[in-house]
Amino acid sequence: MDACTALADSIDRLAERGYANRRFLRELGRAAGVRRGPFWALDAASGGRNRLRGRGFRRHVDDRTDGQARHFAGTVAVAARIGGPLTRWLTTVVLRDPPTTPDGRLSDEAIEFARLVRTGELAQADAAGWVRERLCRAGT
Numbered sequence: 203m204d205a206c207t208a209l210a211d212s213i214d215r216l217a218e219r220g221y222a223n224r225r226f227l228r229e230l231g232r233a234a235g236v237r238r239g240p241f242w243a244l245d246a247a248s249g250g251r252n253r254l255r256g257r258g259f260r261r262h263v264d265d266r267t268d269g270q271a272r273h274f275a276g277t278v279a280v281a282a283r284i285g286g287p288l289t290r291w292l293t294t295v296v297l298r299d300p301p302t303t304p305d306g307r308l309s310d311e312a313i314e315f316a317r318l319v320r321t322g323e324l325a326q327a328d329a330a331g332w333v334r335e336r337l338c339r340a341g342t
Contacts, residue, residue, distance in 0.1 A: 205256030205271040206338035209233065210330040212254070217326035223319050224282055226326055231279020234272040242283065260339050263308040270308060274337070277312035282320065286313040311337060 212233050216226060228238055233254055236242050254271035257264065264270060281289040290313055299305035315332065318324035324332055334340070 204258035204338075204340060205254045205268065206258035206333070207340055208254045208256065208258075209271040209274065210333045210338060213330040213333060217329060221326075223322065223326070226329075227278055227282035227316050227319055230275050231282070232275075234274075234276035234279060236276050236279040242279065258339050259308070259337055263304050263311060263337055264339075265304040265308075273305060273308055274312045274315075274333075277309050278316045281313045281316035286317055289313055289316075308337075 213230065216229055219226075219229075221229060228242075231242070232238070254275070256268055257266075257270070259270045277289060277293065280292070290309065293299050293309040294301070294306065297305070297309075299309055301307065301310060315324070315329070318332075319326065319329060
């Protein structure tokens with residue numbers, strides 16, 4: 203299954219709901235099994251759940267596992283709640299995904315995605331296209 207395309211499709215469906223930007227980002231985390239509400243941190247710390255299994259990511263962010271969509275969506279959800287700098291620290295130090303690895307690069311992309319949506323620089327209507335263009339192998 204092409205999980206990257208499925209992730210982008212789920213972002214398209216989410217954008218149609220008209221949520222505020224912060225809620226949009228938190229809702230995207232549900233694709234990674236990160237609940238809303240007070241237990242989100244437990245879900246994020248445990249790695250969430252892999253609801254969008256498969257591959258389809260570009261080589262620079264592909265660690266050759268079926269969990270990249272979960273990784274991206276979960277990192278977005280965390281960055282939406284605690285900000286980019288602390289999320290980057292957690293992914294680098296706690297998860298041990300340095301920026302030179304596929305997971306580290308995917309974390310950086312997720313943090314940037316969250317920043318762009320949160321600030322309004324990336325409209326929700328364009329968010330799925332951003333993912334397809336930058337992350338999905340099919341988008342090349």
